Structures are given as C-alpha cells and as structure tokens.
Amino acid sequence: MSVTEEAVASFTDTPDERLRTILERVVVHLHELVREVAPTTAEWEAAIGFLTAVGAACDDTRQEFILLSDVLGVSSLVETLNGPPVGSGGTEGTVLGPFHLTASPPRALGDSIDDLGGGRRALVTGRVVDPSGDPVPGAEIDVWQCTEDGFYDVQEPGRQPAGNGRGLFHADTDGRFRFRTVVPGHYPIPTDGPVGDLLRATRRHPYRPAHVHLLVSAPGFATLTTHLFVAGSPYLDADAVFAVKEGLVVDFAPDDSEEDGMDRPFRHADVEVVLVPAVVP
Template sequence: MDDEAEAIPVDFNEHTATQAVQDGFGKTPDPRLHEILTALTRHLHDFVRETRPSIQEWEQAIQFLTAVGQTCTDTRQEFVLLSDVLGVSMLVETLNEREGGTESTVLGPFHMVDSPPRALGDSIDLVGEAEPCVVSGRVLDTDGAPLPDAKVDVWQCNEQGFYDVQQPGVQPSGNGRGLFHTDTEGRFRFRTVVPSHYPIPTDGPVGRLLEATGRHPYRPAHIHFIVQADGHTPLTTHVFVAGSPYLDSDAVFAVKQSLVVDFTESDDEEEAARHAVQAPFRHAEFDLVLNREPTR
C-alpha cells in the first residue's frame, strides 16, 4: 500500500483545524503564495476562534461579501471601497512607502476609466463650473532634479462632490480627468475647479456597514494623482484642500499632513490672464517627488 493509503486521518477540530489546512497548502509551488496562504489560515482561524461566530453570523458574513462582489461594475469597485474603509488600503500603502519621495495614499474606487490626454494648461473642467482653479507644480527626483516628460494622471470630483462615472448623462465622460506630461523643467499645470468634500457611495453593502457602526462616509476635498517617470517608482497620492471639512476624520484614513495644500484665492488679473482664467481664481502649487527605482 502507498503512503496515502496507509495515512490515518486526523480528526478536524478546534485544535487541529489550522494545521490541517496549512498542510493542505504544503505542496504550493510558489513560495510567496505558500507563505501568504499559511499566514492567512493562521490569522483567519485565530479570528474565528476568538469571535466564535454563530452559523447565522457566518452566513451573514458570506452574504455581505457576496453583495460586495455583486455591487462591483466597470465604474464602481466596492471591494476597493471595503478595503479603504477598513484601513487596509492605506496600511498596504504605508508598508510599501519609501522615505524621500512624496507620501502616497490610496487609489480609491473611481480610477475606473482612462484619463484623456491633455496639453499642459488645458482645463479638466468640461462644464464651466463657478470658480476657476489653477493647479501647477513640478515633478522632481529626491535630489531636486526635474523629471521631464513624466506622466501626471489626475482625477477629481466636481464642485458638487460627484465624479463623472457617478453621473453619466449629467457630466460628460472625462470631466475632472486628464493625463499630462511635464515639460523640460518638470513642470505641470492645468485648469480645474476646487473639488468638494463628498460621501463615499453609501447605497451598497459598504455604506450599510458604515451605518451599522455609526461612522460617517465623508472624504475631505482632494485631487488624485498618479505620477510616473522612467527609472522611478510610480507615485499614487492625493492633494487635499486646506480647510476642507473632514480632514481630521477621512472615511478611508488617507489624509497626511504633508499632502494638505492651500488653494489660495487670487485677484491678480495679469496672473489670471497668463493661466487663461478669469479673476478671482484659486491657485494651488506644489511639487511631487519620486523615488528612484531600487537597484537590483
């Protein structure tokens, strides 16, 4: 008889369960996958032993996760939203962050469509909202050298707190979005509006979770950035509007003090003309710093 035929089964109980499942993953050929599954089993089983859920509670948990998956669409990622409100997204960002560059934050659930390519100085406000805003700055390396031709992907909500994908037929596709390339001095600039604070979507299972736990769903006003340059680690971050409500209680825990920027009001008509806007307007200026890719 072979070894499998002679093996004596081990009773699956509270004390043997974790080892039995970890042994089941023992032949996983990918070492990293094996490490992750072994740790996941250990922590998940410890959680179950600690909380001792009833069968009904376990079924409710499965139904909740099923509903999260069923809520995902081409323009909405409810699992990302769940990761965000549990602080997992920001924890992953924090653990992977390297010193020297601009601090990173979560991607968020609304980077679901390609940002349209735009020329420097173009407006990403396609509907002509009330108060114009100019955003400008530089993309630099950690030595302060400019990074020309860096990609600067931006997206934001409108003055009412909605992204284009949330209002099809109301906002034109691509409103609040743009893909720019820095000039020879590493500079970027675009016209827009000051975004509003807003609630994350609450009409799905993640919203019901927040309601059940007494948490508010609001995010402070911000603009998203993904910045990429050859030889450098891509950066995913936000710039937050100074003075916005909820800076101290962001629903997805993404605020970092270094990313809070003044959007100052200017009445300078000559400066407004240089930026092709009408005075008064708001202006935010800041640098985005990329770390070099680690050497292998």
C-alpha cells in the same frame, strides 16, 4: 493536525513562493480571527452574505471591494507601506480609491480637466523632482477628481461627459506640469451599497475631505499614488477612509495674476512631487 495546520500545509506545493507565503499567512490570520471571535454559524452566514452583497454591488463603474478596503483602513495602510521610506524625502502615498476605473484622457499641459465650468476655478501647477530636487522630465501624471458637488464622472453618466475631471499629463523637460480645473468638493463615499449599510450600522459618517487624486510614474522611480487635499476642507480630521496625511494638504490660494485661460481671480495650488528611486528586487 489542526484544521489550521492542514489548511496551511495544503499550499506546500504552490510553485510561486510569494503566493504560497501570502496564502499561508491569510489562512493563519483568518483562523486566528475566527478562533478569537468564535462566530456563530449565523454570523458566519451573515459574513458570507455581506461579501456576496459587496460582490453584487461591483460593476464596470463601481468597485465596492475597494470601498470596503478603504473604510477598514486597509487601503491606506497598503499605500503607506508602498510609499517612500521614512526619511527618503519622497512625497507620501495615500489610497487609490474606487474611482480610478476608466483611463484618463490624454491632455496637453495647461489644458482644463473640467468640461462643465464651475464657480471656484483653479489652476494646479507643480514639478516632479527626485529627492535631490532634480527634475524628472516627462513624468506621467494621471489626475482624477470629483466636481464641486462631489461627484465623479462615472457617478453621473447623464450629466458629466466621460473623462470629466480626469487627465493624463506628461511633465515637460524641467519636470513641470500644469492643468486647469475647479476646486473639488468634499463628498460622501457611495452609501447605497453594502459598505453604506456597514457605515450606518456602525454610526460612521461617509465623508471624505476635498482632494485631487494623482498617480505619478516615471522610469526608474517608484510609482506614487497620492492626493492633494484642499486646505480648509471639512473632514480633513475625520476622513472616512483614513487617507489624510498632513504633508499632502495644499493651499488652493486666491491668485489674481494673469494666466492663460483663467478668469481672475482664481485659486492656485502649487505642489512639488518628490519621487524616490524604484527598489530593484
């Protein structure tokens, strides 16, 4: 019996069938990779050292393993597989990213998620609907984004109050939501850790196009992890984490209308979020 067969067989008694399947396939693919690249002992030690450094970079406000999953395209692939089936009409999913680490503060519809002020004020309005266009009343919309300068609250604990750029909203009875904010900036993912070392060693840039994160959920519907990408942002065609989908690019258009709490003119993004029914296993 080869060591691969032995390792696969070691999981035979796993009570949870799904866990057994996943671990068996992890072993098979890891061993295939090892046989294919035939790492030297020094290269294997370097891989162990890299993973250890990734682990050491993680703390309450930093998730370096998600960052690693992101720059290898794994996160994008996972969210695409979990997004709405092709042809369902659902809004496409994309990566969660490493900054969904703290609970977003509950806010009322129309509130601002920006506590700092900024030059490019924006209004985001939208409606959560099902594939027939019927509203999803009371849908929960968890929103997080960086500042105009490209930093999340957890990256600037001295400068930004906790919860800046974040908000937990509930759509009204017609599925509508709205919040005030600033247009987020494009930004580099954190490069002061081992994932940054990887990007430098491979001559990859660390930039992500400007975006607002949305995590939208409602009973009976598949939870949607997605972004609103800001049309015209640099790096829309070269996202460091491979998360851009054309259908998720939204115009933050100049708007000169009267809106509560908005100085004119402001930027206005209006979106429709289509949730698909949850698959009952």
